[in-house]
Amino acid sequence: MKIYKFGGASIRDAVNIRNVGRVLQTVGYADCLIVASAMGKTTNALEVVVARYFSAPASLDQAVQEVKDYHFQIAYDLFPQSKAGLFSEMHALFEKLNHFLSANKSPNYNFVYDQIVGYGExxxxxxxxxxxxxxxxxxxxxxxxxxxxxxxxxxxxxxxxELTQSQIRSEIRSQVLHITQGFIGSDPNGFCTTLGREGSDYSAAIFAFALNAESVTIWKDVPGVLNADPRYFPETTLLEHLSYQEAIELAFYGASVIHPKTLQPLQQKEIPLYVKSFINPLLPGTEVSKGMALSPQIPCFIVKKNQLLISLSSLDFSFIMEGHISEIFKCFHQHHIKVHVIQNSAISFSVCVEDPFQQFEVLRSILSKQFKVSYNEGVSLYTIRHFEEQSAERILQDKTLLLKQVNRETIQMVIKE
Structure with a gap:
């Protein structure tokens, strides 16, 4: 089977949903499974629902209604002559959502988040x-x-x-085009779980692994994997071929085109990954597969915005030893702080981190009992794979360099812009 993954941009409105039909008719859909994300910015809109559920219940209904109006408008645009089956099924989903909002007793934010946000897919x-x-x-x-x-x-x-493979293999038939959701699964009690933001790519890899798929294709609004994010760099180049190792390196450092967890299951079974344009589906795009050299061999730029640079030093000027570092990382893990760069000296320890669940203030109060904590908020982390000195110098123009780390292939710079 082939696995096709369509992201939020590719199905954000009626025009783009019609385009999915054209893509399938152009490239074929025999023996395929489609994994789709939520439409457009729906996940963000459902996160507003979650936030209002906890902090502004008076405006909760309005937030739900906005999500409902958005989806029903798309359905009306696709089916001007009302399609009763679709609309009744959509109403049923919103009834389930509203029932959860009114009946839930759990105060666990992350549990509530997963029960609500999954409705987008x-x-x-x-x-x-x-x-x-x-x-x-x-x-x-x-x-x-x-x-x-x-x-x-x-x-x-x-x-x-083990259980996921068993379930998928028992339910998915190669002769049938299946359409399923990315990003979501369920726990042993049947409650919805999510795989992390942008987890739909990972879902595609999970299905591919379980089905021993021929390939995975991620359909994007770009021609393939580029050497830089066009939102931040005016000139970009298409990467035609990548090895799994190179793609994993880029994903690890934060390249947004491929989800970090997507590549490992594909590499295990040597399933090639293609990143192609849903605007021009016949273009070759990018191929990620075993043993492929980076082509063309050029610097690759990755930017992570809104990072935290945290510096810790001992209160009594003693060395920061392995035991201290172990405690620090245990705290990071417990508070879901993602570490991207580490640098240490005898009496200080610096990390550039991401705080997806806004846990830093809690973490800071804990660390302050043992360390002097200083930090910079809102910094940017630039990573250049296969860097050249000129490319690093261009990035640093009119910016303040806070931390720099270099190895043979990669340079990382934490910058205040």
Whole structure:
């Protein structure tokens, strides 16, 4: 089978959903499984629902209504002559969402988040399923929560690979075009879990691994994997070929085109990954596969914004030893702080980190009992793979360098812009 993954940009409105139909008719869809994300910025909108559930319940209904209006408008645009089956199924999903909001007793933010945010993928795949049916593309809507089984680490669930493979292999048939959801699974009690933001790519890899797929194709609004993010760099170059190792390095450092967890299961079974344009689906795009050299061999730029640079030093000017570092990293792990750069000297320890769950203030109060804590908020981390001195110098123009780290292939710079 082939796995096709369509992200939020590719299905953000009726025009783009129609384009998915054209892409499938152009490249073929025999023996395929489609993994789809939530539409457009739906995940962000559902995060607003979560926030209001906890802090502004008076405006909760309005936040839900905005999500509902957005999806129903897309459905109306696709089906001007009302399609009763689709609309009744969409109403049923919103009834389930509202029932959870009114009946839930759990104060666990991460649990509530996963029960709410997953509706984005359920709605998008439902609309896509009905639209493709109307185009004569027979398909089966499949609930990935029944197939991708995880633990109870809400918002960053860990996959139960043995059970997930068993479920997928028992339900997915190669002769049928299946449409399922990225990003979501379920825990042993049947509650929805999510695989981390941008986790739909990872979902595609999970299905590919379980099905021994021929390939995975991620359909994007760019021609493939570029050597830099066009939002930050005016000139970019398409990378035609990447090895798994190179792609994993880029993903590890934060390249946004491929999710960090996506590549490991594909590499294990040597399943090639293609990143292609849903605007021009016949273009070759980028191929990631075994043993492929980086082509062309040029510097690759990765930017991570809104980072924290934290510097810790001992209160009594004693050395920071392995035991201290172990305690520090235990705190980072417990508070879901993601570490991207580490630099230490005899009496200080600096890290550039990401704080996705806004836990830094809690962490700082804990660390301050043992260390002097200083920090810079809102810094940017620039990583250049296969760097040249000139490329690093260009980035530093009119910026303040706070930390720099260099090895043979890679330079990382924490910068205040």
């Amino acid at each position: 359920l709605l998008s795949t439902l609309i896509l399923h009905h639209y493709l049916e109307s185009c004569g593309i027979d398909n089966r809507w499949t609930d990935s929560r029944l197939l991708v089984k995880t633990d109870t680490t809400y918002r960053d669930a860990q996959v139960d690979w």
